[in-house]
Amino acid sequence: MEEAFRNEIKVWIVTDGNETQTLTDCNQLKILQNCNQPINIKGNDEREIEAAIKTHLRQLVERRPNQQGPSSDSKRTSRDDKRSKKNRKKSEVPFLQKDVVFFTGNSLKHILKDETIKKTFLLLCSMCSYMIGSEVSALQKAELVRQIKAYNKISDLGFVLGVVSSPHDQYMIGSADVTVGLNNRYKKTDCIYGVDIKL
Numbered sequence: 001m002e003e004a005f006r007n008e009i010k011v012w013i014v015t016d017g018n019e020t021q022t023l024t025d026c027n028q029l030k031i032l033q034n035c036n037q038p039i040n041i042k043g044n045d046e047r048e049i050e051a052a053i054k055t056h057l058r059q060l061v062e063r064r065p066n067q068q069g070p071s072s073d074s075k076r077t078s079r080d081d082k083r084s085k086k087n088r089k090k091s092e093v094p095f096l097q098k099d100v101v102f103f104t105g106n107s108l109k110h111i112l113k114d115e116t117i118k119k120t121f122l123l124l125c126s127m128c129s130y131m132i133g134s135e136v137s138a139l140q141k142a143e144l145v146r147q148i149k150a151y152n153k154i155s156d157l158g159f160v161l162g163v164v165s166s167p168h169d170q171y172m173i174g175s176a177d178v179t180v181g182l183n184n185r186y187k188k189t190d191c192i193y194g195v196d197i198k199l
Contacts, residue, residue, distance in 0.1 A: 010125070010126070010128070010129060010130070010131070011031075011129065011130050011131070012130075012131045012132075012133070012144075012148070013025075013026065013031070013130070013131070013132045013133070014131075014132075014133040014136045014141050014144065015133070015134055015136065016105075016134075016135060016136060016137065016138070017134055017135070018134060018135060019102075019104065019134045019135070021134075022132060022133075022134035023132075023134075026132055031100070031130055031132070032100060034098055035098040035099065035100050035129075035130070036098055036099045036100070038100045038101075038102050039056045039060075039099060039100065039101045039102065039124070039128065040052075040102045040103075041053060041056070041101060041102065041103040041107050041111075041121070042103075042104070042107055043107065043110065045110060046110045046113065046114050046117060049107055049110045049111060049117060050114070050116070050117045050120070053111075053117065053120050053121050053124055054120060056101075056124060057120065057123065057124045057127075060099065060124065060127055060128075061127075098129050098130075099127065099128035099129060099130075100128065100129070100130045100131075100132060101124065101125055101128050101130070101131045101132065102132050102133075102134075103131070103132075103133050103134075104133065104134055104135050104136070105133070105134070105135040105136040105137055105140055106135070108133065108136060108140050108144065109140070112140070112143055112144070112147065118147060119151075122147065122148065122151040125148075126151070138169060138171045138172070139171055141169060141171065141172045142171035142172045142175045143175075145160060145172055145175035146175045148160055149175065160175075
């Protein structure tokens with residue numbers, strides 16, 4: 001995870017498990033070590049969700065007065081930008097900070113329903129290192145991956161690598177640019193079809 005952070009790779013961990021179990025798993029992976037105060041996206045409807053996202057986005061920007069995050073209509077296309085990024089030391093990450101976004105399947109339901117909320121949510125996530133979702137259904141995972149892929153293409157933020165370990169994630173296969181299937185030793189009868197790489 002630390003290597004991903006140094007290489008400006010944003011990590012999404014999205015599970016169908018409850019919040020407590022997901023948090024335990026993240027602690028085991030040491031994702032939350034040395035991170036800023038977690039950003040929790042919660043609300044009972046679109047209005048509350050949108051307000052929470054905008055509040056956190058504003059606070060994030062205020063913490064970084066000399067930095068500007070990627071916008072949905074900006075593209076880093078100049079050769080100088082690409083050259084400077086290539087030559088940058090791994091330890092020098094000018095934009096990404098160790099911020100973590102937490103969300104649930106219920107929150108995601110409202111986020112994906114509204115185009116404006118969805119774009120604001122993805123903008124917020126593009127400014128963070130780790131995004132952690134719990135109680136997210138298989139169909140929601142697939143739709144989320146599609147939206148991340150579309151946003152990355154518009155904002156020139158790279159490709160999406162999906163890692164699946166269960167047949168329940170079958171819907172997600174094909175949504176990402178590249179999909180890696182992990183062999184589940186506890187369920188040898190379960191098969192995952194259609195992945196690009198099997199480990």
